[in-house]
Amino acid sequence: KAGVTQTPRYLIKTRGQQVTLSCSPISGHRSVSWYQQTPGQGLQFLFEYFSETQRNKGNFPGRFSGRQFSNSRSEMNVSTLELGDSALYLCASSSTLADTEAFFGQGTRLTVV
Amino acid sequence: AQSVTQPDIHITVSEGASLELRCNYSYGATPYLFWYVQSPGQGLQLLLKYFSGDTLVQGIKGFEAEFKRSQSSFNLRKPSVHWSDAAEYFCAVAPSGTYKYIFGTGTRLKVLA
Numbered sequence: 001k002a003g004v005t006q007t008p009r010y011l012i013k014t015r016g017q018q019v020t021l022s023c024s025p026i027s028g029h030r031s032v033s034w035y036q037q038t039p040g041q042g043l044q045f046l047f048e049y050f051s052e053t054q055r056n057k058g059n060f061p062g063r064f065s066g067r068q069f070s071n072s073r074s075e076m077n078v079s080t081l082e083l084g085d086s087a088l089y090l091c092a093s094s095s096t097l098a099d100t101e102a103f104f105g106q107g108t109r110l111t112v113v
Numbered sequence: 114a115q116s117v118t119q120p121d122i123h124i125t126v127s128e129g130a131s132l133e134l135r136c137n138y139s140y141g142a143t144p145y146l147f148w149y150v151q152s153p154g155q156g157l158q159l160l161l162k163y164f165s166g167d168t169l170v171q172g173i174k175g176f177e178a179e180f181k182r183s184q185s186s187f188n189l190r191k192p193s194v195h196w197s198d199a200a201e202y203f204c205a206v207a208p209s210g211t212y213k214y215i216f217g218t219g220t221r222l223k224v225l226a
Contacts, residue, residue, distance in 0.1 A: 033212045043216035056213045090156055094212050102212045104156040
């Protein structure tokens, strides 16, 4: 069974640009959540989607947005990139059954220069 | 406010020695509790989880953790550490029914041969 797939794995962008990251969940999983990992702030929750609806949102500015498609694939977008957005962005998928955990992808390493 | 504290940023142990990584949480109700491990440049792998029931839970790779409600703790243990256990370990809590994880700051484990 394939795991969570994140593309691309590495990305370099310039300040002011925008970026879109993609996440394909484990087959059958309908919940996708996103996290930002930085050395200074650690792992922080961005948002969670279930059946194309945003269910929870973390404390990030509006430049960070996401969406989920009918096939459960998810994208997150960051507009007007800042140097501080450089981070490892992790996607996790989960089934809809009770008492289950999130399975994480390997992440997308975004570097803003 | 909900929070997770991992008091030890770095821990160094000799191969074959026992290990205990500490995790304390602050949460209004009994949360779902997790331990994840992350190797450099990789995503997070679940070691074990606690939802309810037996307070001593067994995980993969010989790890176990004990939930102590009175101490708001969920410490991770391993009786004999292997060199391949060197990695960063994260404790996390989540409200039941969501995947809005709150992570601790992590404990980086170094294993001496």
